[in-house]
Amino acid sequence: MSLVLNTNISSLQAQNNLSKSSSALSTATEDLSSGLKVNSAADNAAGYAIATRFQTQIGGLGQASENASDAINLAQTAGSALSQITSNLQSIRDLAVQAANGTYQSSDRAAINTSVQQYLSEITRIANQTTFNGTNVLNGSTSSLSFQIGANVGQAINVQLGQGVTTGQVGQISEVSTANVSGAFVDASGNSGASLSLSGLSITGANGSSYTFSGNVTATNAQGLADDINAAGINGVSAAVNASGGINIYSTGELAVSGAALTGGVTNSSTGAAFNFTSNAVAFGASGIGSTATGLAATGVSYTNGVALSASGSLTGADVLSVDDANQLIARVDAALTTVSNFSSTLGAVQNRFQSTISTLSAQQTNLTSSQSSIQDTDFAATTAKLSQAQVLQQAGISVLATANSVPQQILKLLQ
Template sequence: MALVINTNVSSLTAQSNLNKTQSMLSKATEALSSGLKINSAADDAAGYAISQRFTTQIGGLNQANSNASDAISLAQTAESALSQITSNLQAVRDLAVQSANGTYTSSDRSAINTTVQQYLSEVTRIANQTSFNGQNVLNGSTSDITFQVGANVGQTITVDLGSGVRADQLGGNVAEASTNSLASAFTNATGGTSTVDMSKISIDGVALSGTASSAQDVVDAINSTDFTATAANSGTLPSGATISASLNASGGIDIFQSGGGTVDVKDTGSLDTNSLAAGATSGTGGTITAGTTLSVLGDGSATAEVSGAASGSLSGGNVLTVSSANELIARIDQALSTVSTFSSNLGAIQNRFQSTISTLTAQSDNLTSAQSTIQDANFASETADLSKANVLQQAGISVLATANSQPQQILKLLQ
């Protein structure tokens, strides 16, 4: 190797290697001090881009998790209020059953009705004043609320809150048909008791069974008939609807259908006083028509039919008479069914959002783990690199010093 002065190749090589060592040492120090092996895009351009996308998704998932928790809180708020509404409706029903008892006077029922109206007012107050973050959730003024439950656009769950539970919004899905006194239907020409074949009486296309010697017997037959049985119901009873009956103050029968539709009561006869539906009325102007061949007492030449359509609500309901108390009972039963369904839906919504939270948590955890693999420093590896860089730095400095001293040996040649 030639001895030269102007160019110290050994020194340049040592400097180059020392610079590399310094860069390695600096990188290892930065990784160990920050805990990240990617501190800038220059460290790993592709890894940096992927890591940033993961950061975006993780942030969105965590916020969506919080959103789902808000949804659960809203549902719990509404469900708690519905529980109180149910308690008030149950109290009203108990009072209506009490008022339907024939031993009470009109003044007694008036006193009972005062309490009933207070409970109904409380139902309306709860519905109007239950809110979550300023939004009413039980009076029907808020229809749908959409919750963002994902990191991306369109990942939502919508909760339907359009069903109001004020007193004037409950109990309206009840149809009623009422008859006049049926006393003559069970009295023969000599004043004795006459028996009615109830298989000739049909309600919504389903015939009763047995015989009756009083209006109460007909009421009992109606209340014991399963109008919802698939095998028996070849008529028009809507799905989920129920039928019940009670005696009214005139000695006739009130028939209630809760759950929608129109209650149709048919009784064949010659449309005289011995016809079940003769003179019958309904809350919405039921009609009496003739034309089918069912028979109760008469010769089968005509049919008395009364139809009552669903109408009204709990608002304005009272227990001032036996009939109105029985009507209120039917409407309360419908209202309780509505509130129960609403509560059940809210419970299912809570379970759904809880499942959503579990899914979001798992997704966030998995993305965080993947991000960690890309950007987090491996301390075992980085400390090894740091030790290596330290040794190489010290060696490089020593070698550079040696290389820098080599030109001085040329002076010996000049002595």
């Protein structure tokens, strides 16, 4: 190699290598101080873009988990209020059962009714005043709420809150009544206690539950007839003797009564016609047996044989001022308890669903964080080794550069 003065190739090479080692040392120092091996897009363009997208998803999943927690809190708030409403309904039912006892006078039932009305008012108050962050959750004013439980658009769960539980929104029942049926249990000689066969009588209650009586089921009076219907165990159906000496049949859902003629005592002394429970029973409010009204009566109008009635009405205006009123209130409270219980079950299922959602979100967040870490985080063992290597190379480079810079001085010896 020529010995020249103007161009020191060795020095330039040493400077170039020293610059590389200095850059490596700077990079290692930055990685170790930040904990990241991708500090900017210049470090790894593709890795930086992927890590940024992962961070977006991780943040969204974290907020989604908090949203799911809010949903659980809302369901718990509503559930606690429903527990109080259930307690009040049970108290009302106990009072109605008490008022249905024939030993009480009108003044006694009036006193009991005072407590019933207070419980009814409290149920409506709870339903109207139970809110979560200003949103009412029990009076039906909020049909549904959407909870964002994912990091992306459309990842949501809707919670249905359209079922209100005020006294005007629960307690729907269907009801069929008869007038006095005592004539069905009188034989041709006018003696009471004649047996009435329920063979062919079919009753359909809530959720399509039905029962058709066989020929060995008989009754000798109105209470026995009501007892036979209650003993059948038809879903949501109950029966009681009414003030007219007939029976009321209640159902917490739909109600249909149909069947062939029931044979029993003579119901019309002039014609000797047999009492037909489903075809010739008198309408509600009529007097005597043998009326020409068609079928049993449904809330004051004639009832057509076999036609299904839909549940209607509510707890609003209910009272226990008579035995009939008390029995009807018992049926309405049973329907209300079913509604409230179903609502509570739905909210409980919602809580379990959102708890599962939180677990899923946590797992997704953990996996995404792990993936982001593998792209972006510094491997301290490897980077520390690089730092040591860069430090040694820098020190060696400085020493070599000093040597290379001293080479031109050797030319002076040639000039001596």
